[in-house]
Amino acid sequence: MEKLTNKEEEIMHVLWKLKKAFVKDVLAAIKTDKPHYNTLSTIIRKLEEKGYVGYTAYGKTHQYFPIVSLENYRKKFMNTAINNYFNSSYKNMVSFFAKEEKISVEELKEIIALIEQKK
Known part of the structure; x- marks a missing residue:
């Protein structure tokens, strides 16, 4: 299990709390220092590459969920x-x-x- 950056950890905490979320839901849950939508999307895809996050595809959009508890x-x-x-x-x-x-x-x-x- 690879160590996460501070921003990745912050995003994971949101996903652990929400259980399932689209990028826009994660963005709405971030209280301070909101990243740009595209930046957040990139971070979530990185989390997927690292094996922390999975997704369900709905056309071109993805609903993400934590794989690592x-x-x-x-x-x-x-x-x-x-x-x-x-x-x-x-x-x-x-x-x-x-x-x-x-x-x-x-x-x-x-x-x-x-x-x-x-x-």
Whole structure:
């Protein structure tokens, strides 16, 4: 699974949310920094080439849908980020977010409870 550019990821998030969409639907869902219609169409075709998106043809127009699920994408690239930035340590990752005050004590307790439930 190939890493996506930031713009490609943004488009995938729209497609994951919409489930099926024509280019005009994706364009309407983008809130800021809207690309030109032709640029967006090119990005979506790139996503198709990379194996992230499929389509159903209706004459000359295509309705696109995600082939790769958000969950599968998240697993692949979270593991890569943890390996690259936290020495493959989930403890280091959680510590980082705690030091940056991005995670609360209550959230940490919830995480601990989830781990204990799995045992």
